[in-house]
Amino acid sequence: MWVRSALAYRASFLMMAFGNFAANALDFVAIMLMFSRIDALGGFSLPEVAFLYGTSGVSLGLADLLLGSIEGLGRRVRDGTLDVLLLRPAPVFAQVAADRFALRRLGRLTQALLVLGWSLPRLPVDWTVGRVLMVPLMAVCGAAIFAAVFTAGAAFQFWAQDAAEVQNSFTYGGNAMLQYPPTVFAKELVRGVTFLVPLAFVNWLPALRLLGRPDPLGLPGWVDFLGPVVAALMCTGAGLAWRLGLRAYRSTGS
């Protein structure tokens, strides 16, 4: 339904889809402008940065496509329209996720895929079957991790209804960070996104393994393969947070 309604204003839809595509493309344009002045950033070449950019973008793009609407939850809690969803015989989570489903979000995913595709043949990697399979596995685990962050952020809005932006710091902010090599950032920050909010498992750790580089924290090698475990744990945690939040929900009564 939301797909059809979006298509009703065709000029606007086309502009939205292009805008979404361009919004992310501009980030990459900024990176390319940087590389017009330098050869390496934090010791990483343009294809390597593009690989980080692409993998993080694909993961976020997938999570955003499925769950991006969930950030509108705060508004629904505030104005009481969440009640309507509680009455319907379908899981609230699914309803909120499908709420205002926006096809234009494909723009982000497409753009990230293009950059990823551009980077792959330019990487100094000796491709084996295992290494090739690692890329889609990264994308799926990364998407699950971002999806967990989206869900946890939405659950938080049951209590702090106006704080949707905090969630952006972790999703879009996390994505902005993962686009750059970990060597760029201070150790404390890298520790934060490894142990506190384990976004480093979206692409940093597996990508470092693939590119044959040491990770700046000097973790044991097997940690690089923990992506699926971390993703599963995070999704479980986010699911619990969501239930807790939903149980704590008190309608506005309006």
Add this chain to the structure above:
Amino acid sequence: MWYIAVAAGSFRRYATYRIATVAGVFTNTVFGFIVAFTYIALWDERPHLGGYDQAQALAFVWTGQALLATTGLMGGGGLDELQERIRTGDIAVDLYRPADLQLWWLAADLGRAGLQLIGRGVVPMAVGALAFPLALPGDAPTWGGFLLSVLLGVLVSFTLRYLVALASFWLLDGAGLALISGLACMFFSGMLLPLRVFPGALGEVAQLLPWAAILQVPADVLVGARSGGAVLGGLVFQAAWAVALLALGRLVQSAATRKVVVHGG
């Protein structure tokens, strides 16, 4: 007097969004850290890139985060409400008011910007200054010039967002245009990368476009990339765009209001 009341009302209205403001400050600070580290890596590689030293580049980053909400760099900033009123037709009511549409929304936007500057500008800047060595001026005149430049930047930003909102009279749903305009603003204001770092002709052209008045000029005044006569030159550049775009807004407004047909019932 009317308009001062509107501005004050808008200031108070945004002051009530306390949790949203705190959330916004948090987000600006997080992004500030991320961009600051990438700039350190960039300036390590190429010192004096674009004529900035590292401390100036870092001050530029945090100025951008501090002004993001104030100058409505990402679009919106209350004018999405005007856009919505045009789409739903509520605009007809506004046109009956004994106040000028453009000045009314300008006053509201200035009130909003004032609150955002205090609410979302000061804290990220302070955190940035604590965490990184920033090239911030120690003298009052430079800060004064910066604030004046910010005011002009908000004016230019308003005129652009106003034009986008008015386009809804023709487009019906203007969300797509608003998004694209927001992107142009992000890119050509210097928010993604200072315009002086842009290579060659792209950088020169970008510095002449109206978006440069929104962030690049105020930030240059603050970090000392403009001093003396160049400060004045920057302010004149901003003022010229503000006047030109305000006039264009007038023209479009009169064309748009002639178009309004109010259905009865």
